[in-house]
Amino acid sequence: MKPDLLKKLQHITEQNIIDIENHKKNGNHAIGFYCLYAPTELAVAANAIPLPLCGTRQAPIEAAEETLPRNLCPLIKSSYGFAATDTCPFFRFSDIIVADTTCDGKKKMFELMSEIKPVHVLQLPQQQNFNLFLEPWKNEIKNLKTVMEETTGNKITLEKISNAIKLLNRERRAKKRLMDVAKAKPSPLTGTQMVEILFKTGFFADKETGIDLMNEISDECETLIERGDSPYTKETPRILLTGVPIGLGSDKVVKILEDSGASVVAFENCSGYKQTFQVDETCDPILALAEQYLSIPCSVMSPNHGRIELLDEMITNFQVDGVVDLTWQACHTYNIEAFQIRKFVNDHFHLPYLHIETDYSESDTEQLRVRIEAFLEMI
Amino acid sequence: MISAGIDIGSRSIECVILNNGKIREMRKIDTGFDPIGQAKQLLKGLEFDTILATGYGRNLFEIEHEATTITEIKAHARGAVCFFPGAITVLDIGGQDSKVIKLNESGKVIRFEMNDRCAAGTGKFLEIMAQTLGFNIDTFGIEAAKAKKDLKISSMCTVFAESEVTSLVAKGENPNEIARGLHIAVVKRAVSMLNRVSSQGPVVFTGGVANNPFIREQLARITKREILVQKTPEMNGAIGAALIAMEQNKGKEK
Incomplete structure (x- = not known):
């Protein structure tokens, strides 16, 4: 990829901190999110900046272990550690934290986090049976709307939610288009670069800036594909990474894979392809959000057939040669599900x-x- | 063609020289704290057309000697198939790790699992326990076989097991029975990994621990599977590496 595009990414990333600061100085708000299950549309509809806060760095873990057990998932420890040590600017910017009862570790950690900052917890159903669970989940989303209104002082109309859905659908399409450039054989981007782009654009205060930059990178990649320009050859083994989310600081497996001569072309996780869904723009926006977000195929769901379906599609479309399934230590749900994923892949x-x-x-x-x-x- | 394979493990380094695929010479040395220096020492005076390195020190060796490398998984698989054609299950218990490898009919690795987090269930574990009980590691298995009854050891962590053994000795328990309990603990740990990866058919047992007769006997008893061990199981990785070195070189000549 052109060095000036990477420079641009770096520049916007640095400018972004200043943008969020200014946004807040003008009396506006920022909302911290931890799980993909919470609809960020409601923050956007309240004119607030949604910030993805899941910890991806080792640095704050030691401090977190003063409070949390050592034998806990590093993502949870890192998230809590950033909050406890006040070392993450995005956590500091957040006026309130929107959390979900995704897994046992997270939901109990959020109880401790609420002593540091206001935390609103969504009761996430652990099954995607709409007959039983869509209504309660829809109520959780309605409550979240009220919480967003109270936090920001801005009234959220249905029209504002619809507009937010359209905007974030565009963002998700831009993300999907970017990730899909790696369907080319060989891929014009390394997996490490892909992780960096997805990670950094996730924090952008202005969604349009992120959409434009991702589209610009995709355009550039499509030119590279036409020219046959790639860091790899057609023979380079193409790997799909599935399982837990990754980001800068927790991408060591991608790096080792690529150091050892592979090309990581696909990410079946909530920092990757699980973000590429589209929310229905034609029906009641609250119902549309409830249906689409509850359908995210995380291993906390039981059963979790959606992950197998997504893997089926991705292994085929990305012309994958092997699958690496990553589990963070003490993440029981992904660890156990690995048995089913191995069987499916084999x-x-x-x-x-x-x-x-x-x-x-x-x-x-x-x-x-x-x-x-x-x-x-x-x- | 003379091909060499060198297996740089965490506890010992083995080197095998093959003359057109037939073993000509085998050497072994402790790894110590300077694996590259020890490897050099081991190779002194040996001549070969091609060399391939495996084991945890392979990448260091590659830089030093412009050798190619393969993982110990592939090396052990190749070695096992050489001695036991058609082998589909390999159990390797080395100095500091253990692994199970499953092969398909053509000898290709299709699945593997490793325990390399701690010394539990490895050669190092047996070594420390032998020392604690005052036995020689080379006859530890024979001493364990002399025990008349079972004595259960519950700790698998090397540090905890050592204190468990110390307190059993203090209680006046028979050292041979403690030794038997330790051996069975090692076997049971290997068996759970073995069954997870490949639950049927004969098992090719490699690595230094395969020299221990009581481990072999208990492995056969608990798994009810045939346990196949070649004469020098600790050389298996180096032999596999030397065979692959020869095959890769032949490919190049063509």
């Missing part, structure tokens, strides 16, 4: 599969390297 696609359980630290890099190299030898 039986249905006859592709090599590797399950990795690790944390954010660098201490097991060499052990991971052996597993990853041996996995690539299987391809």
Whole structure:
């Protein structure tokens, strides 16, 4: 990719902090989110900036362990650690935290976090049976609307929600288009670059800026594809990464895979392709949000058939040669689901599969390297 | 063609020289704190056309010697198939890790699992326990086999097991029975990994721990599977590496 595009990404990332500061100085608000399940549309409809706060860095974990058990998922520890040490500007900017009862670790951690900052917790159903759970989830979203109105002092009309849905649908389409450039064989982007772009644009105060930049990068990538310009060859093994979310600071598995000669082309996780859904723009906006967000196929759902369907589609469309399933240490739901994912990948696609359980630290890099190299030898 | 394979493990380094695929020479040395220095020492005076490195030190060696590398997974799989054609399950218990590898009919690795987080259930575990009980590691298995009854060891962590053993000794328990309990604990740990990866058919057992007769016996008893061990199981990785070195070189000559 052109160096000036990466420079532009870096420049906007730095400018973004100042933009959020100014936005807040003018009496506006920012809302912190932790899970993909909470509809950020409601923050946008209240003229607030939604900020994705899931911790992806090792640095604050030690401080978090003064309060939380060591044997807990690093994402939860990192998220709490950033809050406790006040070292994340985005957490500081947030006027209120919107949290979900996604998994046991998160929901209990949020109780502790609420001593640091106001936290509004959505009761997330753990099953996607609409007959039983759509109505209560819809009520949670209605309540969230009220909370957003109270926090910002701005009235949220149905029209404002509809406009927010349209805007975020456009953002999700831009994201999907960007991720889809890696369907080209070979991909014009490295997986590490993809992670960086998705991660940084996620914090942009102005959604239009992010949409424009992602489209610009996609345009550039399409030119590269036409020219046959790629960091890889057609023979480079193409890997799909599935499982827990990753970001800058928690992308070591992507880096080791690419250092060992693979190309990570697809991300079936909530920091990647799980974000590419579209909310129905034609029906009642609250109902549309409730239906679409409840359908996200995270391993906390039981059963979680949606993940298998998404994997089925992605393994085919991205022409994948192998699947790596990443579980953060102590994430029971992804850890157990790995058994079903292995079976699906082996039986249905006859592709090599590797399950990795690790944390954010660098201490097991060499052990991971052996597993990853041996996995690539299987391809 | 003379091909060499070197397996740089965390506890020991093995080197095998093949002459057109037949073993000509085998050497072994402790890894110590300077794996590259020790590897050099081991290779002194050896001549070969091609060399391939495996084991945890392979990448260091690659830089130093312009050798190619493969993982120990592939090396052990290749070695096992050489001695036992048609093998589909390999259990390797080395100095500091253990692994199970599943192969397809053509000898290709299709699945593997490793325990490399701690010394539990590895050669190092047995070594420390032998020391604690005052046995020689080379005859530890024979001593364990002398026990008349079962004695259950519940800790698998090397540190906890050591204190458990110390307190059993203090209680006046028979050291041979404690040794038996320790061996069975190692086997049970290996069996759960074995069954997860590949639950049927004969098992090719490699790595230094495969030299221990009591581990072999208990492994066969608990799994009810045939346990296949070649004469020098600790050399299996290096032999696999030397075979692949030869095959890769032949490919290039063509």
